[in-house]
Amino acid sequence: MKLLPFLLMGVIVLNSCEGDLDDLGSQLVEGADGADQAYSIIAYNINNNDVIQSDASKLDSVRIGNFEEDVFGSQKVSYLTQLRLDTYNPDFGKNPVIDSVVLTLKPRYATDSLTTNTTEDYIYPDGSVAAKKVVTTYPVSKYGRTKNGKDKLVVNIKVNEVTDFMGGASDSLSSNKAFAIGSEIGSKSFNGTINSVVITKDSDGTELVNNAVSLRIPLDKPFFQDKIIAKQGNQVLKDAASFIRYFKGISISVDEPKGYLFSMAPNDAGIVIYYKNDVTATDGTVTRTKAQTTLNLGSGNTHFSSIIFNRPTDYTTAMGLAVKAKDLDKPEVPQFSVTAADKLYMQGMGGSSIGLRIPAGTILSLKKLYKENKVGIVSAKLRLFNDDTTWKNSYRKPSSLIVRQNNETGFLPDMTELASAGYSLIKTANLSTENASYDIGITASLKKIIEDETYDVTKGKDFIVNVGSYLSDASTGLLLGQAYNDRAYNPYRIVLKGTDINNLGNAGEKILNTSKVAQLRIIYTKK
Template identity: 65%
Template sequence: MKMIPFLVMGMVVLNSCEGELDDLGSQLVEAGASEGVDKMFGIVAYNINNNDTIQTDASRIDSVRIGAFDEPVFGSQKVSYITQLRLNTYNPDFGVNPVVDSVVLTLKPRYATATDSITTTTNEDYIYPEGSVAAKKVVTTYPVSKYGKYKIGGQKTPLTIKVNEVNDFLGASTDKVISNKAIAVGAEIGSKNFNGTINSVKITKDSDNSDIIPEITPSLRVNLDKDFFQNKIIAKKGDQVLKDAASFIRYFKGISISVSDSDGYLFSMRPNDAAITIYYKNDVTANNVVTRTKAETALSLGSGNAHISKIVYNRPASYVAAMSAAGTPNDVSGDQLLYTQGMGGAGFGIKIPASIIVQLKNQYKNEKIGIVSAKIRVYNDDVTWNNSYRKPTSMLVIEKGEKGFLPDMSELNGTGYSLIRTANLSTKDAYYDIGITASLKKIIQDETYDVTKAKEFFVNLGTYSSDASTGLLLGQNYNNRAYTPNRIVLKGTDQTKIGQELNATSKAAQLRLIYTKK
């Protein structure tokens, strides 16, 4: 019998109120409620200047971006990846008379796998050069996943990958590093013209269809200066600098991977997937016969090394002006536009005015209202941000003064609750709903809450990280904000309507409520 009013309420609200109810709604309804009410209130939304910096050491970047991108609203952005490298084997023996043939840096960017994105080229008459073996060569080409400009001037956007030696000691992988840290970069030791695609290669013998070489997985291979590695590594055989890791990372301090271009796109890869292989020949004597023999040694760029993402911005005047006003007093009157960007760019604050909280607390006490749904909605600004760049799909939200997740996330984790609900992301009319039902419930039902205080939330772009085995979120500080490339301009505060009810057509930042009353 107690469930009947809940069912009736649900049917009434679903049919009479705009918007979706969230999963917590049924827990907040007073028994016997029958009338559903849908209201929108103007709130304060303001920019938060993150000073174009963010922590980007190995503890924060399980993915890294490389590239350059320029657009008129947020300005230009260049991202390089800096990493230590270590010998796979210390105090190595390169044999007699070792001479480097080639050195290859292998990167594995993330790429699209949709069937219509892939092209395959088959050469049935391929001759494998070692032994002139008749073979078949199959090359499969994948487009790298990009954020930015796929084309410039009607042509595929080119990038030039640059690899430089690093001149500064990078410290330990556990050291905290900020994205704008000055790191001295030395001589260029390699480069490659990159067309935005990567290949896998498979070569099989015609005679028995067996593999001549193991299949090469999709990767970007950059040839490095063989003379540099001859002198830096091979010629140092027996030297103390090759005998242990501590000596080596102070001798060969690291490499920087960047682009020489000023505009194009950003691509991503897992830092632990990168590697350097040195191919060389040495003299091998058998039966008094000396033979030049192939050999190779590898340098590890994986875990255990310091990994750093270095991000450089050049901002336009409109963005600089918006950020110079960020903070107080704009957290009182709000900003009309919210400039929101990952990778150290700006976030925004949301403040529910004390007047709204007082009104709801009075209604809860006197009218026995039950909050079914509470959400903050922010709209894309269709004038400033009217383009085809991919819009963000998620956000990070924290209550002012708290360290953990919103109460909604903690109480409903694993029930299908979504912190952010999106709509129309492929259009200029995109909007984002942030679910705060439990947060608001706690306020209006807490008799000790100071009603003179507004309720405040801080929002940044990014996605929370989860445990690979359980799927559970790891915590507020575990997220991809340091390398999410997205940006968007949102509509902010209607300064004439702060704390007041809004009409249904308003696209100002707003608190949207569905509640029941007897």
């Protein structure tokens, strides 16, 4: 019977999906021998030097674009990739001449606001065929500024040749690596929408064109005539090793500095070269005949995301006081020096992370409660609040975070031990408002520390937090691991309230439950 309140609270806390669990916890321990208590913690920024691994092994998706806002500054993201012939030592026939070259991209798009435009009296230009044309348009999913006043923001997508060899697909590449970019070989004015096109012949309903939902960018015909078609029989087209050193790759980027970032799956891109050649019949008749060849931009090629930042003064000042990422995981220095920050900057794609330290004094007092008063921790979480004095815009806030313990490479114990109890690492509240908050569930993690008699109580405990989501196996749905996440292409950012730096002497002490500084929230009761 004495254990019943404890078990009941555990079940409710672990299975609830609400963000305001503390009110519930207070009701459960009210009048009982327990508490719902907040403690201040030491919160600090982590400087990742605007660099992250961004090669093919990290790019389930890629971002393209150029975005700027006042707090984190500007961010230009270009996508570079190798390309390969679909067939080596190709035979393009006699007198091959290119009609067109098209780069096809498949950005992520929303399906709930499509529009359809039908042209019943369409004339298909190749042969002047009477036909019907149906164009279905979808808005591309974007992060950033999508309008210029009341109008859709139109950006210019550029395609350039890469003139440096990009290496092998298994090579590790950092986002700040510079590859030489050559001449522009294509461009398209982009209004933020993509479409599918179906053209059917009026006479019998035969499909003349069926283009899936995509963004089609015309490329320079003379460039590809000289680069590919004219090299028929040349060694540079005879094998993959020769080809990727001859035609080293392409870069896709956006000009406009204050636009948005959009995403696509890198393996969905491709280039098709449409051409005509002479075909001679047995009677000697020569006919110009359509043909095509494909350049493969998918898996097996080196993919690379180039990310360039330009930071404002407040951000660079904060990073000057931040812990350097390289100094985080050093077993020989388990308690590194940090500078508490009142503003916490978090950004994906190589931007800053944050650290949350539960001070040694707090751990010592909780150990004493556990040992002397026999308390049981029912719920423990690190709670963070949006800094509404700094981050007060309408950009979408991160809905998920990546969390690990310092000097640990695996998931938090909570993620493995409590998974079957409906555990959620991150619980959010009010994300669409300036009062947004995040709860990081660390019940099992903290219990291990408190109940471990060998834990060095002169040391605090650090949790490292990044913007991002964990990736899961497509067939099983299971998370792949701590290192498998979308940080390399996650565009979100936020500024959170940190430590009250005017009262650092009280770090780790009990605070009011209504406080909005970075904090540890604990619900406990007597066993």
